[in-house]
Amino acid sequence: xxxxxxxxxxxxxxxxxxxxxxxxxxxxxxxxxxxxxxxxxxxxxxxxxxxxxxxxxxxxxxxxxxxxxxxxxxxxxxxxxxxxxxxxxxxxxxxxxxxxxxxxxxxxxxxxxxxxxxxxxxxxxxxxxxxxxxxxxxxxxxxxxxxxxxxxxxxxxxxxxxxxxxxxxxxxxxxxxxxxxxxxxxxxxxxxxxxxxxxxxxxxxxxxxxxxxxxxxxxxxxxxxxxxxxxxxxxxxxxxxxxxxxxxxxxxxxxxxxxxxx
Amino acid sequence: xxxxxxxxxxxxxxxxxxxxxxxxxxxxxxxxxxxxxxxxxxxxxxxxxxxxxxxxxxxxxxxxxx
Numbered sequence: 001x002x003x004x005x006x007x008x009x010x011x012x013x014x015x016x017x018x019x020x021x022x023x024x025x026x027x028x029x030x031x032x033x034x035x036x037x038x039x040x041x042x043x044x045x046x047x048x049x050x051x052x053x054x055x056x057x058x059x060x061x062x063x064x065x066x067x068x069x070x071x072x073x074x075x076x077x078x079x080x081x082x083x084x085x086x087x088x089x090x091x092x093x094x095x096x097x098x099x100x101x102x103x104x105x106x107x108x109x110x111x112x113x114x115x116x117x118x119x120x121x122x123x124x125x126x127x128x129x130x131x132x133x134x135x136x137x138x139x140x141x142x143x144x145x146x147x148x149x150x151x152x153x154x155x156x157x158x159x160x161x162x163x164x165x166x167x168x169x170x171x172x173x174x175x176x177x178x179x180x181x182x183x184x185x186x187x188x189x190x191x192x193x194x195x196x197x198x199x200x201x202x203x204x205x206x207x208x209x210x211x212x213x214x215x216x217x218x219x220x221x222x223x224x225x226x227x228x229x230x231x232x233x234x235x236x237x238x239x240x241x242x243x244x245x246x247x248x249x250x251x252x253x254x255x256x257x258x259x260x261x262x
Numbered sequence: 263x264x265x266x267x268x269x270x271x272x273x274x275x276x277x278x279x280x281x282x283x284x285x286x287x288x289x290x291x292x293x294x295x296x297x298x299x300x301x302x303x304x305x306x307x308x309x310x311x312x313x314x315x316x317x318x319x320x321x322x323x324x325x326x327x328x
Binding site: 210 | 268269293300305327
């Protein structure tokens with residue numbers, strides 16, 4: 001609990017918004033950009049993929065629509081199932097973004113759960129830190145692994161709330177609390193948020209931020225949901241700073257007993 | 263000579279450079295990153311980088327993702 005706000009700093013850069021958004025699953029770049037503006041986010045993830053040869057040559061690229069001057073671009077390693085592919089992807093991202101060092105490392109375990117492959121994640125994190133990258137790392141909600149990734153030099157640790165794209169919310173708030181208790185780097189819940197209350201819960205637990213894609217992009221009205229998420233993250237953060245009342249099994253009257261006239 | 267770009271076969275004349283390939287693909291002005299045989303070729307070296315028969319070229323860009 002802290003009534004005075006401390007700024008969110010990731011790899012030396014200060015952010016006003018504690019919401020990080022994705023750029024996948026939108027119907028168009030325009031819808032993506034509108035949702036980004038409505039979310040108030042200052043950081044947005046992108047994926048690195050082969051250029052489509054032959055077709056749609058005149059098509060604008062994502063980076064022409066979302067300005068790297070205005071937003072922090074966070075290239076991810078989504079789709080990588082081993083450390084070598086993830087490291088290779090980060091190096092391509094760094095070349096693509098003119099030496100940009102900030103990356104979101106995610107090494108996946110299997111296609112059904114998209115759970116992180118923690119052993120490969122540890123190998124990739126070590127290699128990337130050694131190579132000078134600022135690594136924001138997607139991982140399981142295991143407090144020991146989270147600490148280990150911090151000690152290896154990751155600039156932010158991003159435990160899942162629930163599987164990617166599942167929208168199931170924060171399934172294990174007690175683990176997130178344990179991770180937070182030991183952390184000295186920003187802890188950002190990445191994956192699992194389904195609606196605004198899930199984001200608020202993550203922030204009320206004391207997380208430094210929330211990263212989400214599907215919850216906004218797959219909402220019936222993504223722009224309205226982006227705005228809801230902005231408020232949820234802000235209100236969850238304020239509630240955390242305010243310090244919530246204790247939970248009680250039984251009632252506690254709000255009006256005084258003294259002075260009743262009956 | 264035959265090279266492979268993102269897995270597809272492309273025929274180029276002998277002595278072609280990476281910038282020739284990019285022009286052939288109308289990608290000379292695109293924001294891309296390039297690997298030649300799994301080594302990154304920095305943007306500043308695209309003009310000088312020669313290509314050889316059976317080269318494996320990967321050309322990537324940023325797309326939407328979470």
